[in-house]
Amino acid sequence: MPTDRRSISSPAGPRKLPVVAASADGAASADGAGPTETPRARHPEWVKTRLPTGATYFEVRDLIHRLKLHTVCESASCPNIGECWSRRALTIMILGNVCTRSCRFCDVATGRPLPPDQGEPQRVAEILADLGLRHTVVTCVDRDDLDDGGAAHWAETIRQVKARCPDMTLEVLVGDFKGDVTCVDTVLAAGPDVFAHNLETVPRLTREVRVQARYDRSYRVLDHAKRRGAVTKTGLMLGLGETLDEVREVMRQVREIGADILTLGQYLRPSRQHMEIARYVPPEEFEELRLEALEMGFPHVEAGPLVRSSYHADGQRDIVRELLGR
Numbered sequence: 001m002p003t004d005r006r007s008i009s010s011p012a013g014p015r016k017l018p019v020v021a022a023s024a025d026g027a028a029s030a031d032g033a034g035p036t037e038t039p040r041a042r043h044p045e046w047v048k049t050r051l052p053t054g055a056t057y058f059e060v061r062d063l064i065h066r067l068k069l070h071t072v073c074e075s076a077s078c079p080n081i082g083e084c085w086s087r088r089a090l091t092i093m094i095l096g097n098v099c100t101r102s103c104r105f106c107d108v109a110t111g112r113p114l115p116p117d118q119g120e121p122q123r124v125a126e127i128l129a130d131l132g133l134r135h136t137v138v139t140c141v142d143r144d145d146l147d148d149g150g151a152a153h154w155a156e157t158i159r160q161v162k163a164r165c166p167d168m169t170l171e172v173l174v175g176d177f178k179g180d181v182t183c184v185d186t187v188l189a190a191g192p193d194v195f196a197h198n199l200e201t202v203p204r205l206t207r208e209v210r211v212q213a214r215y216d217r218s219y220r221v222l223d224h225a226k227r228r229g230a231v232t233k234t235g236l237m238l239g240l241g242e243t244l245d246e247v248r249e250v251m252r253q254v255r256e257i258g259a260d261i262l263t264l265g266q267y268l269r270p271s272r273q274h275m276e277i278a279r280y281v282p283p284e285e286f287e288e289l290r291l292e293a294l295e296m297g298f299p300h301v302e303a304g305p306l307v308r309s310s311y312h313a314d315g316q317r318d319i320v321r322e323l324l325g326r
């Protein structure tokens with residue numbers, strides 16, 4: 001999952017605010033200061049986000065908290081929260097807010113999660129119906145403690161959302177289910193419109209970045225979903241120490257299995273406990289990679305410093321519908 005985690009031993013993590021600092025022009029800039037960086041060092045000027053303000057932002061926040069739901073936007077301290085929530089774009093995170101894994105880029109808390117909340121699927125459907133969205137992304141924490149990795153809970157959530165919001169396109173951003181493709185089939189059988197699973201980084205860095213994951217396993221999950229006819233999506237973070245040629249190789253590999261949508265974004269360090277940023281990738285390089293990916297045949301590519309798997313996903317509704325129709 002595209003998140004950062006702090007290790008805690010209790011399921012109840014404290015609420016966090018997005019890690020942002022005001023910059024000269026009133027925009028906000030995520031603070032990536034690390035041990036070897038100047039204290040309070042700023043990101044480059046192209047990494048700017050909006051501070052959370054405005055009535056819609058607070059309405060969305062109140063609704064989420066009233067229904068006792070979690071979002072990756074808050075749990076992972078996403079720097080885009082001000083912009084996204086101000087236009088009612090959010091990514092609900094199911095199966096709790098404590099993850100069984102400890103990826104070194106992710107700010108979601110690691111620990112021993114509570115059992116799945118049986119009322120959660122219905123509340124997810126309720127909030128999405130209330131918000132009247134045309135497209136949304138739902139994600140989850142990794143639940144290696146459950147025999148099915150949470151697949152049955154996923155399926156129930158998808159079914160309830162589809163029943164309440166028949167016109168909304170639904171993208172599910174799932175974990176690797178430890179490579180168990182029967183769990184992938186359980187999720188797909190419930191009928192999501194997009195099956196997303198992030199490779200996050202290149203093979204050489206996977207073990208360091210996603211401690212309990214394997215690149216080949218994630219690749220097989222995507223391949224399996226595509227063979228089952230799903231519209232598939234994956235994403236990478238750049239700036240973790242990969243080379244551009246390694247990124248190009250991953251792009252080629254995922255295109256080979258027919259993945260439809262690719263996202264490329266800058267890794268931003270949520271705290272000093274997380275991996276350092278190896279490099280800020282300038283916007284021109286993202287654009288270069290976007291054009292190369294389109295050239296390789298991806299139907300849709302989002303690439304840019306602030307791109308996250310779910311960033312502007314609502315704008316992908318038309319391409320998703322077109323892909324579903326093919």
Ligand code: SF4
Nearest residue numbers: 073078081084310311
């Ligand atoms: S980019 Fe995704 S995770 Fe971040 S605030 Fe927007 S919807 Fe939430």
